[in-house]
Amino acid sequence: MFGPQVFLRLFVRINQDLWPWQLLAVVVSVGMPLLLLQRDLRASRLAVGLMAAAWASSGYGFLVGYFGPINWPAAWFGWAFVAQGGLLAAAVLFGGVHGQTLRAKQLTLFWLVAVCGLPWLVVADTGDWQSVALFGVAPGTTAAAGSLAVALMTGPWRWLYLPLLVLWSLFSVAMFWVLQTWWLLITPMATLLLIGAGLWFSPKPEQNSDSQSARHGPAHQ
Structure with missing residues (x-):
């Protein structure tokens, strides 16, 4: 239905059409560590809320608005992103975000690698800096960085969140392989690795029980 040049051109088009509003995505991307490092429930909720907005904006904006007209499965994925x-957003409103201690410094490091490194893979394929794939604009970068949200979510919400991450990664690998856009294959593979990192950084049940016993121990004594 389309060739690699047509697909890669979409990133240039959306950046040109959005300018300068995508600077907000840059501010959110770089500022997110300030929320992750606070280890506060309100900060965690705000971080997840910003990720929710990024999923919806990249899904509707890029996949439905730009990619969907030339590739109908992309439109379906776009609505799935929304x-x-x-x-x-529901997790934020209905107790799906926890306020427990996690490995915030490591989580922040992985976040910065995702939002600062992955956007330039499209540039490596196109040679045009205007094709940079920003978090909140490009679905691949959004899904990769957004996969770290599993570290902030409680169990049931986390497992509802995972299927689309895996399906999108598999779809992306198949598409990039057919298009022979080899640099872009790194993004879905990074998404799968970041899912594992998010699960690893999330609080473990034994850690939670230990912290609770430490808080309640003096009272019992």
């Missing part, structure tokens, strides 16, 4: 954003 629903994923709704899921995160």
